[in-house]
Amino acid sequence: MKKYLQQIWYEMRHQPLIGIVTLSATALAIFLIMVVVTIQQVKVAPFAPEINRDRMLSGHGMHVKSLSRNEDGSAMAISPAALHELYDSLPGVKALSVYVERNMENISVTGRTSMTAEVLDNDEKFWDIFSFEFIDGKPYDKAAVEAGMKEAVISESVARRMFDTDKASGREIKIAHIPYRVVGVVKDVSPLATAAYAHVFIPYTSQPGNTRASEYGELFGALEAFMLIDEHASIPDIKKEVERRYSILSSRLKKQDQEVLYHGQPYTQEERITSHGSNNTPDTETDRNLRYAIYVILLLIPAINLGSITQSRLRRRISEIGIRRAFGCTRRRVILDILVENFIISLVGGIIGLLLAICFSYFYTGIFSDINPEYPTPQIDFSMIFHTSTFFAALLFCFLLNLISAGLPAWRASRVNPVEAINSVHK
Amino acid sequence: MPIITIEGVSKTYRTKEIETLALENVNLEIQKGEFLSIMGPSGCGKSTLLNIIGLLDTPTTGTVEINGKMTAGMNDSTKAHFRNANIGFVFQSFHLIPSLNVFDNVSLPLAYRNGVSDSERHRRVSEVLERVGLSHRMRHNPGQLSGGQCQRVAIARAIVGNPEIILADEPTGNLDSKMGAEVMNLLHTLNKEDGRTIIMVTHNDAQAAETDRIARFFDGRQIS
Ligand SMILES: Nc1ncnc2c1ncn2[C@@H]1O[C@H](COP(=O)(O)OP(=O)(O)OP(=O)(O)O)[C@@H](O)[C@H]1O
Ligand SMILES: [Mg+2]
Numbered sequence: 001m002k003k004y005l006q007q008i009w010y011e012m013r014h015q016p017l018i019g020i021v022t023l024s025a026t027a028l029a030i031f032l033i034m035v036v037v038t039i040q041q042v043k044v045a046p047f048a049p050e051i052n053r054d055r056m057l058s059g060h061g062m063h064v065k066s067l068s069r070n071e072d073g074s075a076m077a078i079s080p081a082a083l084h085e086l087y088d089s090l091p092g093v094k095a096l097s098v099y100v101e102r103n104m105e106n107i108s109v110t111g112r113t114s115m116t117a118e119v120l121d122n123d124e125k126f127w128d129i130f131s132f133e134f135i136d137g138k139p140y141d142k143a144a145v146e147a148g149m150k151e152a153v154i155s156e157s158v159a160r161r162m163f164d165t166d167k168a169s170g171r172e173i174k175i176a177h178i179p180y181r182v183v184g185v186v187k188d189v190s191p192l193a194t195a196a197y198a199h200v201f202i203p204y205t206s207q208p209g210n211t212r213a214s215e216y217g218e219l220f221g222a223l224e225a226f227m228l229i230d231e232h233a234s235i236p237d238i239k240k241e242v243e244r245r246y247s248i249l250s251s252r253l254k255k256q257d258q259e260v261l262y263h264g265q266p267y268t269q270e271e272r273i274t275s276h277g278s279n280n281t282p283d284t285e286t287d288r289n290l291r292y293a294i295y296v297i298l299l300l301i302p303a304i305n306l307g308s309i310t311q312s313r314l315r316r317r318i319s320e321i322g323i324r325r326a327f328g329c330t331r332r333r334v335i336l337d338i339l340v341e342n343f344i345i346s347l348v349g350g351i352i353g354l355l356l357a358i359c360f361s362y363f364y365t366g367i368f369s370d371i372n373p374e375y376p377t378p379q380i381d382f383s384m385i386f387h388t389s390t391f392f393a394a395l396l397f398c399f400l401l402n403l404i405s406a407g408l409p410a411w412r413a414s415r416v417n418p419v420e421a422i423n424s425v426h427k
Numbered sequence: 428m429p430i431i432t433i434e435g436v437s438k439t440y441r442t443k444e445i446e447t448l449a450l451e452n453v454n455l456e457i458q459k460g461e462f463l464s465i466m467g468p469s470g471c472g473k474s475t476l477l478n479i480i481g482l483l484d485t486p487t488t489g490t491v492e493i494n495g496k497m498t499a500g501m502n503d504s505t506k507a508h509f510r511n512a513n514i515g516f517v518f519q520s521f522h523l524i525p526s527l528n529v530f531d532n533v534s535l536p537l538a539y540r541n542g543v544s545d546s547e548r549h550r551r552v553s554e555v556l557e558r559v560g561l562s563h564r565m566r567h568n569p570g571q572l573s574g575g576q577c578q579r580v581a582i583a584r585a586i587v588g589n590p591e592i593i594l595a596d597e598p599t600g601n602l603d604s605k606m607g608a609e610v611m612n613l614l615h616t617l618n619k620e621d622g623r624t625i626i627m628v629t630h631n632d633a634q635a636a637e638t639d640r641i642a643r644f645f646d647g648r649q650i651s
Contacts, residue, residue, distance in 0.1 A: 003531070003538075010526035323522050326483060327584070328511025328539035330504045418483045422522060 004341045011313065019345075022309055026349025027356065029302035030397055034357035035367060036294055037393050038385050042192055042361075042368055043273045047384045049130040049189055049196045050269075052228055056129060057238065057266035058195065059087050059225040061278035062249075064216075067257050075278035077101065079213035079221030086245050087225050087266070092233025097125035097226045100210050102198055108174045109162045117158055119175060120198035121210055129228045130196045135159075137169030137184035140203055144183075148205035152180040155199045159185045175200060191375035192368055192384060194273065195226065217256065219249060227266055235268065242266060273371070299401055306405035310342060314413045321413055322421025331414040338410035343402045350398035354391070361385045429456040430591065430624050431480060436489030438475050438647075449475040451647040453489070459591070462618045462625045464635035467644035473628040474596055476644075480626065481514050481594050482506045494591070511539050515585030517595040521577040523569040529556070529580050530565045536588035555583040559613060575606030582613055586623070593617065595627040599634065611637070 012019040046053040062082070065073030077100075078086070087096055099122040108114035127139040136159075140151040152173060159168040159182075168182045180202060191197045204210045204223070214220045229238065246262040253259055263281040264271065275282035314321075321334055329337075361367060362385065365377040438450040449472040457463055465473050478484040479491060482498055491498045494513060501509065515536070523532045534552045537543045543551075556562045559579040569577055578598060585593055595614065599607035611634055617623045627638065635641050643651045 003527075006531075007526055319522065320524050320526075323524060324535065324539075325507065326481065326510065326516050327536040328507050328588075330507040330539075332504065333507075333539065419478050422483075422518070 004337075004344055007341055008344060015313075018309060018313060022306060022345055023349045023352070025302050025306050025309075026346050026398070026401065027352040029298060029401055030350040030353025030394060031356045031360070033295055033298045033397050034354050034390070034394055035360060036291065036298070037390065038357060038361045039367055039371075040291060041387060041390060042380075042384050043371055044269050045387050045389065047193070049132045050193045051131045052129060053269040055229050055231065055233075056195070056269060057093075057227040057229060057235070058272050059083070059227070059242070059266040060272075060275070061224070062219065062246075063261040063263060063279040064220070064253075065259055065261060067254065067259055073261065073279060076214070076216060076220040077222050077224055079219055080211055080223060081213065082219040082221070082249065083223045083225055085249065086242060087227065090227070090238050090241055092230045092238055093227045094230055095125045095128050095228040097129050097228075098123050098204055098223050099126065099226065100204050100207075100222045101224065105176045105200070106174075107158065107162065107200060108177070109172070112162055114174075115158070115161060117155075117199035118197065119200045119202060121202055121204035121207055123204060126201070126226070129226050132189075132196075133187040135185045135187060136167045137182070139184055139201075145203040145205055148208075148211075149203060150178065150180040150206050151183045151203060153184040153186055153201040154182055155186055155188045157188050158199045173200075175202060180206070190378050190380075190384070191372040192378070192380075194372050197372070197375075217253075217258075219253070219260075225266070238266065239264060295397070299397065299404060303401055303404035306401070307409060310338075310406045311409040311412075314338065314409050318413065318416055318421045318424050321416065322418045322424070325418040326422065334414040335410045338413060339402065339406055342406040342410075343399065346398045346402040346405075347395075350394055350401075354394040358382075358386055428459070430459040430461075430494060431455075431457040431626075432490075432492040433457075433476075433480070434490050434492075436476075436479060436486040436491065438472070438479065438484070439487045448647050450479075450486070453647075453649055455642060455649065457624060457626065459624055460618070460622045461640065462615070462638040463627070464638045464641045465626065465628045465644065466630070466632075466635055466641055467650075471644040472647045473644055477594050477596050477626065477628060480592075481516060482510050507539070511536055511588060513590050513592055515588065515590040515593045517578070517581050517585050517593060517598045519597040519600040521569075521574070521581045521601070523577055523580060523584075525569055527569075528565070529561065529567050529569070529572070532569065532580055533583045533587050535584055540588060551587055552583075555587045556580075558586075558616075559583045573606070574602050575609055578602060578606070578610050579613065582610070582617075586617060586621075591624055593623055593625045595625065597628050597630065599629070599631065607631075607634075 044053060061075040061077045063073055063075050065071065083098060099120060102118050102120050104116050105119040106114055107117045123145045124140060124142045135156055139153055140149065144151050152175060154168065154173065156166050159166045162173060163171055166185050168185050171182045172179050173182055189197045210222045212221065242265060243262050246260055250259045263278065267275060267282060270284050271282040274284050274287050362380055365380050369377045433453055433455040436450055436453045440447040440449055453476065467473055479486050530552055533556060534548050537548045537551065553562065556565060559582055561576060561579055564572060564576065599610050602610060614625055618625050629635050642649055
């Protein structure tokens with residue numbers, strides 16, 4: 001290790017410009033790649049309250065189509081009956097939570113100017129799947145949900161706005177002009193937590209419309225579902241079972257001249273974030289390939305430049321390489337030493353690039369704006385953008401960058417005839 | 428028994444325009460513990476022969492046997508280990524590595540040998556530096572040394588791995604006569620005290636006369 005550092009230090013002192021160019025090119029490359037990685041991680045990696053993203057599945061609307069008429073069909077959320085038929089007691093599913101798509105509602109308190117806020121209708125299981133931090137009170141329980149109690153959990157900012165305090169439990173708040181009792185106050189949630197985000201949470205049973213089937217048929221309604229699965233549960237098995245249940249529903253719809261099309265539900269976090277409506281299958285593969293293509297481009301371009309810098313650095317050391325070989329250094333060792341030495345430089349550049357990427361994502365949150373485009377992008381906290389996997393991703397990209405940029409020059413240096421190498425004068 | 432047997436060695440260099448016959452049918456036996464001088468005009472193939480003996484180059488035809496081993500057909504890693512164990516090089520222009528200090532330059536061959544502990548390496552490097560009289564320069568960089576000192580460091584590097592054979596290509600060519608004499612004394616010591624086999628290319632008749640035998644070359648052929 002010491003000898004690599006010595007060599008690097010020696011070169012840095014004797015050719016500071018080359019050193020600086022190498023470091024900045026590496027830092028820039030890793031910076032750009034890590035910004036892309038970070039955006040993706042904010043979409044799929046766990047952070048509070050969505051700490052179970054890895055183990056969460058979600059069931060959304062059904063795609064219904066007429067059998068006889070040639071039409072695209074439409075997507076509709078589902079009725080309580082259909083939801084239970086599709087998602088109850090699936091193998092490997094630990095918790096099933098029912099919810100209704102977020103709505104903007106009028107929020108008011110006597111003697112205060114009213115406000116509008118995002119309201120999420122859900123059930124008590126929601127608080128198990130997501131990890132909210134309660135500042136005051138507690139969530140509504142199973143009994144409250146079953147009874148359709150008008151209880152609400154509100155966010156810290158709504159509490160402060162309406163009550164000037166975050167200790168708002170027990171107070172009355174009107175949601176869409178219907179009085180509710182506040183039972184808990186939670187820390188604000190970032191809109192980047194696309195599943196858990198809302199300002200006000202209420203039992204879905206407290207709104208009569210939610211529990212009814214719609215006029216389109218007994219299977220359709222207002223509900224969707226989040227599921228928490230066991231650590232070792234097989235997602236394909238769960239999907240297979242849901243697909244089977246879909247086909248049962250579909251065959252029952254035949255007499256109404258309708259069918260439901262299965263699009264791979266329930267979705268993983270990655271599928272959920274790439275899905276566009278319930279009437280097509282999320283194409284995570286295309287997304288992933290696009291991302292890989294970006295990584296490749298972001299690696300290749302700097303790698304080519306770095307490669308030529310490495311090449312010229314090594315040309316200066318060709319005599320040294322010849323001498324080392326005269327004293328017993330193998331070709332393989334020549335390559336290995338060059339790669340290790342270069343990797344150390346890449347690592348330093350990579351760490352700079354990673355730090356830049358983290359700072360950039362922290363201060364320029366605009367890069368996340370299309371994750372949840374309906375809302376202004378909020379303040380980020382580090383738990384969202386820095387994970388252990390972020391570090392390992394950066395490490396991997398440094399390694400690849402090093403391999404691509406130094407691999408060929410190192411190989412060529414190892415092939416030079418030792419006699420010619422020793423006698424080459426390059427100053 | 429000879430330590431080195433060279434049989435029918437020829438070497439042809441081919442470049443785009445010309446073909447140079449650098450060595451032509453060389454047959455030479457070198458005995459264990461012998462101090463051999465190789466002499467001849469510039470371009471007669473002396474360095475080429477030394478490089479072939481040192482496994483840095485391969486003959487176009489002919490065979491070289493060192494320590495009972497045929498060197499033809501060895502792969503890169505076998506050659507590297509063979510060089511490391513058996514051969515120490517001393518070059519005309521020293522060829523110390525500028526980014527390494529004296530200690531690290533000398534310990535270079537040990538870096539390519541398995542199972543040499545730090546303390547062992549330290550002991551051996553100190554020992555050979557002592558022999559060449561440069562213990563006090565261990566932490567200096569090559570740039571801070573005189574030519575004669577550089578060549579003594581290079582000799583220390585050549586013997587630190589305790590090879591039987593030392594190949595020296597005009598070791599005093601870049602030194603004034605006083606420093607040249609010091610280097611020659613050192614080589615004679617290594618030959619007499621340690622019994623190392625030394626093959627030295629030289630243009631200096633007086634130096635050659637002090638060695639056991641002189642092989643003279645002309646135009647790629649050994650003439651005496
Ligand atoms: N790599 C090479 N490519 C082509 N020709 C070469 C190469 N190396 C050596 N030669 C030629 O081979 C011949 C012998 O060269 P060599 O270096 O062995 O001579 P030398 O006896 O060591 O000379 P000097 O006393 O000048 O060092 C010369 O004509 C030289 O030009
Ligand atoms: Mg020569």
